[in-house]
Amino acid sequence: MIGMTSLCGLPLLRDYTSHRISSYDTSGGNGDAWRINPGEKKVLAEINAPGSIKHIWMTLGIPNEDYTRRIILRFYWDGMTDASVEAPIGDFFGLGHGMRKNFISLPLQMSPQNGKGFNSWWPMPFKKKAVVEVENQGTEAYAHYFYVDYELYPDESTVADHAYFHTQWHREANTEGWAYEENLKRDQIWKDERIRNIGGKDNYVMLKAEGNGIYCGAHLDIDCFQRNPNDWYGEGDDMIFIDGEEWPPSLHGTGTEDWYHCAYCPTQEYNAPYHGIILYSGTNDWRWKGKNSVYRYHIEDPIRFRKSILVSIEHGHANKLSNDYSSTAYYYLSEPKASGSELLTVEDRLPRPNEPLY
DSSP: OOOOOSGGGTTOOOSOEEEEEEOOOTTSSSOOOEEEOTTOEEEEEEEOSSEEEEEEEEEEEOSSTTHHHHEEEEEEETTOSSOSEEEEHHHHTTOOTTOOOOEEOSSEEEESSTTOEEEEOOOEEESSOEEEEEEEOSSSOEEEEEEEEEEEOSSGGGGTTOOEEEEEEEEESOOOOHHHHTTOOHHHHHHSGGGSOOSOTTOEEEEEEESSEEEEEEEEEEEEOSOOTTOOGGGOOEEEEETTOOSSOSEEOSOHHHHTTOOSSOOSOEEOSSEEEEEOOOOSSOTTOEEEEEEEEOSSSOEEESSEEEEEEOSSGGGOOOOEEEEEEEEEESSOOOOSSOOOOHHHHSOOOSSOOO
């Protein structure tokens, strides 16, 4: 069993050895980046023994910021041909919108300069083999610097009761809220029978997975591209359905800003270990204009499921708002599986221009 990694667990003399695979210049020079050509898939790390990836650092020399959505990161466990992690590289490291920006959470950070230092601390155990791969789906080459820090164990018994790390990335470029689509006014909205969402139909889905596992949270990236007197996105409740249960689910929230554990329509960026607001783009004239990124990680309170899980959230109360939603969910399964969402084309992954549409 892998020991605790908090401060209290540091003195524990576990049976492991420490290793790293990096992009360092093996000639002894300072050419420490790997060139990844357009259209190229490149294995960054291959480990063939029982172990656990403990930390990943990367930085990218890219032609422009949207390459954080053009470059795909994949992880394969124990010889599987389907990737258990398949996500745009920036989104994997905790921020969407094709952006890099300084922020801090416990499992993920983007660090100075200007968010260009990507860090992941998610533990990723495996029994036989791990492969870390990138694919450049852009039209130009870029420079990739990286560390993959990991432990190796004497045998599989160390990780026998440990699950496999997975991610699921989703995007709906237009959530097609009914109030927007019909151009309803405020008084019309609150008199409409659809304002009561009993069942969770048409919620935005952050994670849909089958198997025996643990859900560890997600970040949610919202681009408010349509202006309306009712465009505050934060009234959307989160609903988490475990093992096929019917509505109401075991975990039902009270609003999007409540889901990421802030309050009262926050307009401040705030980073805490498990929750916060990475990005706020509103103005005095339009408080919810443009790109917002928020997160909630279940580190102290991971959510257990044994057959299936559906993690969803309303886009505006009762799904009345039309916004651009994307998300990355992080979870573990007892066996390695495909990440569970079909990867969109490059064109369908790229962020909207910074100027929202009206």
